[in-house]
Amino acid sequence: MNVVADLQKGLDEVLDVYAIREQFPILKREVKGKPLVYLDNAATSQKPQVVIDALVNYYTNCNANIHRGIHTLAEEATAAFEATRDTVQKFIGAASREEIIFTRGTTEGINLVAYTWGRQNLHAGDEVIISGMEHHSNIVPWQIICEEKNAVLKVIPVDDNGELILEEFEKLLTEKTKIVSVVHVSNALGTVNPVKQIIDAAHAKGAVVLIDGAQSSVHLDINVQEMDCDFFAFSAHKLYGPTGVGALYGKKHILEAMPVFQGGGEMIKDVTFAKTTYNDLPYKYEAGTPNIADVVAFKAALDFMTETGMKKMRDYEHELLAYATEQLEQIEGLKIIGKAREKTSLISFVIDKVHPQDVGILLDNRGIAVRTGHHCAQTLMDRFCIPGTIRASFAIYNTKEEIDALVEGLKKAIKLLV
Amino acid sequence: MTIQQVEDEIVEEFSLFDSWDDKYEYIIDLGKRLAPLDDKYRVDENKVRGCQSTVWLGAEYKEDGKIYFTADSDAIIVKGLISMLIRVLSGRTPDEIINAPLTFIQRIGMTTHLAQTRSNGLLSMVKQMKNYAVAFKIKNSQLQ
Numbered sequence: 001m002n003v004v005a006d007l008q009k010g011l012d013e014v015l016d017v018y019a020i021r022e023q024f025p026i027l028k029r030e031v032k033g034k035p036l037v038y039l040d041n042a043a044t045s046q047k048p049q050v051v052i053d054a055l056v057n058y059y060t061n062c063n064a065n066i067h068r069g070i071h072t073l074a075e076e077a078t079a080a081f082e083a084t085r086d087t088v089q090k091f092i093g094a095a096s097r098e099e100i101i102f103t104r105g106t107t108e109g110i111n112l113v114a115y116t117w118g119r120q121n122l123h124a125g126d127e128v129i130i131s132g133m134e135h136h137s138n139i140v141p142w143q144i145i146c147e148e149k150n151a152v153l154k155v156i157p158v159d160d161n162g163e164l165i166l167e168e169f170e171k172l173l174t175e176k177t178k179i180v181s182v183v184h185v186s187n188a189l190g191t192v193n194p195v196k197q198i199i200d201a202a203h204a205k206g207a208v209v210l211i212d213g214a215q216s217s218v219h220l221d222i223n224v225q226e227m228d229c230d231f232f233a234f235s236a237h238k239l240y241g242p243t244g245v246g247a248l249y250g251k252k253h254i255l256e257a258m259p260v261f262q263g264g265g266e267m268i269k270d271v272t273f274a275k276t277t278y279n280d281l282p283y284k285y286e287a288g289t290p291n292i293a294d295v296v297a298f299k300a301a302l303d304f305m306t307e308t309g310m311k312k313m314r315d316y317e318h319e320l321l322a323y324a325t326e327q328l329e330q331i332e333g334l335k336i337i338g339k340a341r342e343k344t345s346l347i348s349f350v351i352d353k354v355h356p357q358d359v360g361i362l363l364d365n366r367g368i369a370v371r372t373g374h375h376c377a378q379t380l381m382d383r384f385c386i387p388g389t390i391r392a393s394f395a396i397y398n399t400k401e402e403i404d405a406l407v408e409g410l411k412k413a414i415k416l417l418v
Numbered sequence: 419m420t421i422q423q424v425e426d427e428i429v430e431e432f433s434l435f436d437s438w439d440d441k442y443e444y445i446i447d448l449g450k451r452l453a454p455l456d457d458k459y460r461v462d463e464n465k466v467r468g469c470q471s472t473v474w475l476g477a478e479y480k481e482d483g484k485i486y487f488t489a490d491s492d493a494i495i496v497k498g499l500i501s502m503l504i505r506v507l508s509g510r511t512p513d514e515i516i517n518a519p520l521t522f523i524q525r526i527g528m529t530t531h532l533a534q535t536r537s538n539g540l541l542s543m544v545k546q547m548k549n550y551a552v553a554f555k556i557k558n559s560q561l562q
Contacts, residue, residue, distance in 0.1 A: 032438065355471055355492050355494065357493045357495070358446075362495075365442060388470070416446055417446060
């Protein structure tokens with residue numbers, strides 16, 4: 001009896017990919033007459049039925065503008081909207097719900113910090129540190145504010161394996177460093193950065209730290225209190241949720257001291273022509289009618305992940321990564337870019353004498369969706385002296401058979417192209 | 419042959435292929451056989467925007483009153499597509515190029531088959547070729 005129970009327990013700890021696939025209706029469609037093989041998950045993940053249902057249900061049954069209404073629909077919509085805030089708080093281990101601000105996504109979260117915290121705290125000669133593997137979203141906002149404030153933008157270099165060179169980071173850190181804004185997991189390489197170490201070192205110098213969690217939040221257990229980051233920005237659409245919504249976490253005392261971002265409804269306490277006073281957290285940063293429906297559906301995505309089990313998902317993704325790495329490495333002329341010791345389920349690669357774009361087109365012709373190009377990380381591509389890569393990124397609904405299809409597709413493409 | 423006739427000819431050729439695999443094989447072959455680009459054209463001003471790959475497009479207006487295009491790309495499928503555009507548009511007068519309908523791209527299914535971002539690259543190339551024609555036409559009328 002114990003053997004059966006143990007076996008069952010063992011099975012429960014393993015992800016049933018076919019049961020998972022059943023929950024994602026889009027995976028049943030065909031592309032170019034072939035079954036869709038979706039390997040562009042680092043760009044955006046597909047959505048499970050529960051998320052689609054949450055969106056439909058919101059508009060079908062409880063659409064109303066939130067917070068101000070006195071009627072039943074407004075109360076229900078407000079409750080659903082605020083329930084997501086509680087779920088996000090739990091999901092990333094924040095100390096309080098006031099620390100969760102809804103945004104349009106990671107990009108807006110970073111911009112919010114650059115335009116509010118940055119505008120208040122950066123002065124001429126101050127330094128901002130980012131890394132050499134940032135997405136453009138974590139470069140450009142800092143460039144803009146640094147230019148405005150005559151502050152200096154410094155970059156942590158990346159080594160040949162696609163890891164940050166921490167000794168160089170330590171040298172960049174000075175008393176002038178006011179903020180360090182680094183990516184948790186590289187969207188172009190899959191590298192998991194040692195953020196805890198970076199945060200501790202930055203704090204020792206009195207700098208605050210923003211973590212770009214766009215790629216990490218779907219793969220890693222996030223606990224902002226343990227991490228001790230000051231800001232953490234991420235998007236719902238990368239973790240099986242809807243597009244156009246994300247969350248910014250900020251430590252309460254920092255958010256309270258920051259100036260407002262956008263002005264408008266919801267973010268105010270009292271408005272007179274002489275002076276306006278602002279609302280409390282988190283509403284202070286949520287001007288205007290938010291993306292209510294998508295925020296509501298965001299909760300369904302987080303619940304889906306929690307119920308599926310983060311560890312189970314991570315184990316399965318690692319299995320896919322290991323299998324794909326092993327299979328891809330056998331293709332002649334293929335070179336994996338980014339061989340960090342710790343990676344999420346993403347492989348970027350180039351192939352001798354073959355342009356990534358050609359490969360992307362030929363794979364698409366076989367129903368296989370990958371991303372080609374610079375992945376909004378041009379500076380990182382320059383670092384490796386390549387115009388771009390082919391990137392296959394895996395989610396919990398991908399299978400080894402799909403990786404086989406990718407390998408087969410690549411071999412056929414190479415044969416045609418070379 | 420008129421531009422229209424060359425376009426019809428390309429559509430006819432593509433109709434012989436059963437599958438997109440074969441069509442791509444043909445386009446790749448065209449790309450591989452495209453005449454090499456003179457280094458003098460390989461400059462930043464000749465780069466076509468809107469492409470994931472790098473495309474250089476050179477144009478020369480010759481004494482016969484016609485424009486001759488040469489091009490290159492680091493991506494072979496794009497090169498094949500350029501090769502078809504050159505076949506249709508090179509050695510034509512500015513007016514012919516400006517007025518060319520270029521329906522063949524749509525008729526061979528390229529616009530619907532290529533992802534939007536990529537077909538944008540193709541459209542940028544067409545636009546650049548037509549821009550050259552307009553520029554040469556204006557330059558001509560100023561000389562006369």
